[in-house]
Amino acid sequence: MKATTSSGRDWSVQPPYLHEPYKATVLRSPRNPLVPVMDGLSSLAGPVFGHGSVEPGDADLTRVSGSVAEAIGQRIHVAGRVLDEDGRGVANTLVEIWQANAAGRYFHNVDRHDAPLDPNFVGAGRCLTDANGAYRFTTIHPGAYPWRNHPNAWRPSHIHLSLFGRLFSSRLVTQMYFPGDPLLPLDPILGGVPEHARHLLISRFSSELTEEGIALGYEFDIVLRGRRETPMEQR
Amino acid sequence: MTQTPSQTVGPFFSVGLISPGGNVLVTPETSGERIRIEGTVFDGAGHRVNDAVVEVWQADARGQYRQDPHFSGFGRCGTDADGRFCFDTIKPGPADAPAGVRGAPHVNVIVFARGMLVHAFTRIYFSDDRLDDDSLLGTIAAARRGTLVATRTESATGAVYSWDVHLQGEHETVFFDA
Numbered sequence: 001m002k003a004t005t006s007s008g009r010d011w012s013v014q015p016p017y018l019h020e021p022y023k024a025t026v027l028r029s030p031r032n033p034l035v036p037v038m039d040g041l042s043s044l045a046g047p048v049f050g051h052g053s054v055e056p057g058d059a060d061l062t063r064v065s066g067s068v069a070e071a072i073g074q075r076i077h078v079a080g081r082v083l084d085e086d087g088r089g090v091a092n093t094l095v096e097i098w099q100a101n102a103a104g105r106y107f108h109n110v111d112r113h114d115a116p117l118d119p120n121f122v123g124a125g126r127c128l129t130d131a132n133g134a135y136r137f138t139t140i141h142p143g144a145y146p147w148r149n150h151p152n153a154w155r156p157s158h159i160h161l162s163l164f165g166r167l168f169s170s171r172l173v174t175q176m177y178f179p180g181d182p183l184l185p186l187d188p189i190l191g192g193v194p195e196h197a198r199h200l201l202i203s204r205f206s207s208e209l210t211e212e213g214i215a216l217g218y219e220f221d222i223v224l225r226g227r228r229e230t231p232m233e234q235r
Numbered sequence: 236m237t238q239t240p241s242q243t244v245g246p247f248f249s250v251g252l253i254s255p256g257g258n259v260l261v262t263p264e265t266s267g268e269r270i271r272i273e274g275t276v277f278d279g280a281g282h283r284v285n286d287a288v289v290e291v292w293q294a295d296a297r298g299q300y301r302q303d304p305h306f307s308g309f310g311r312c313g314t315d316a317d318g319r320f321c322f323d324t325i326k327p328g329p330a331d332a333p334a335g336v337r338g339a340p341h342v343n344v345i346v347f348a349r350g351m352l353v354h355a356f357t358r359i360y361f362s363d364d365r366l367d368d369d370s371l372l373g374t375i376a377a378a379r380r381g382t383l384v385a386t387r388t389e390s391a392t393g394a395v396y397s398w399d400v401h402l403q404g405e406h407e408t409v410f411f412d413a
Contacts, residue, residue: 010238015352024350027279028402034412041413047309087236098251106247124251169413175242192352193240223236
């Protein structure tokens with residue numbers, strides 16, 4: 001008999017709850033040790049989203065649905081694969097993204113950054129991975145923006161991603177960064193990730209994904225906690 | 236392959252994650268007792284957290300996941316200006332755990348927030364159920380067990396379960412290494 005279990009969170013690459021340079025973690029970090037779960041929570045299958053949850057055009061952020069007008073900014077393709085820890089593609093899983101516009105402003109009433117909104121850019125997209133776990137979005141290069149964490153603090157350009165995978169425990173929310181951004185070494189959010197693992201959040205420029213005359217290409221693979229099949233002990 | 240590291244949802248998650256009705260799990264065809272689950276997210280200073288996301292994943296009225304075609308079992312709610320969230324759902328049946336252990340009815344919860352670099356796993360149990368025999372609750376120190384139990388009250392529109400999340404502090408919610 002085989003049991004499906006999850007591999008657990010790899011705390012050698014995951015950030016801790018408390019990372020003092022990112023000030024908001026100070027009062028929002030649980031201080032008690034996490035309680036181990038023995039009753040199968042980590043092997044519980046997660047929610048499944050069908051094709052009905054994604055509309056055609058949802059993966060193209062450069063146009064507001066039903067409009068011909070285009071967002072302002074450097075057009076980019078962001079593509080890659082969603083994989084499990086054994087390197088197998090995770091098929092038909094929902095990928096949700098959101099981001100600032102080219103000027104570094106979010107379409108959100110709490111964002112008070114004095115930079116222009118773009119009426120043709122909402123900054124949200126979604127898609128399902130294909131049978132091989134591949135996904136692709138077309139969007140614009142997000143701008144950097146200031147925040148109040150420390151004096152003269154600026155977030156590097158980034159795209160937020162939300163993923164589910166096969167298990168309830170494979171849920172992941174993360175951020176994708178861009179290669180060569182001078183703000184990366186200064187960012188306390190990326191800096192919460194152990195140094196040896198930070199490169200995993202930085203996309204790669206890709207000539208193959210770059211579309212002639214249309215858009216630059218960036219490749220970003222995402223590895224979710226795996227589904228491991230292990231022999232079950234006989235009791 | 237190495238897991239991709241987690242990052243915070245940040246303060247602007249509603250652009251991509253929140254859509255109307257995302258916290259309503261029921262349709263008229265869903266089987267089971269209609270309930271509302273509501274609560275507030277607090278930080279370690281007791282301040283309300285107005286930029287958290289609470290996600291729920293639960294079994295149907297018979298205790299099974301993904302079996303009732305009229306019940307997805309998944310819901311998502313961003314906290315409002317007062318740190319509040321709510322879900323319109325059904326009371327789950329006794330848990331259909333993969334290992335074959337039937338626990339007390341519960342709702343699995345993930346909490347995200349600005350200021351949380353990794354999300355937190357927790358659970359909601361129900362105050363009117365028999366909780367003594369639940370294998371998971373039994374492993375938790377009695378003084379902290381109550382942080383996982385929602386309190387039932389009756390309202391004109393049905394049962395309401397109140398359950399708050401304390402990210403830190405004296406009443407810190409029990410979070411799991413799931």
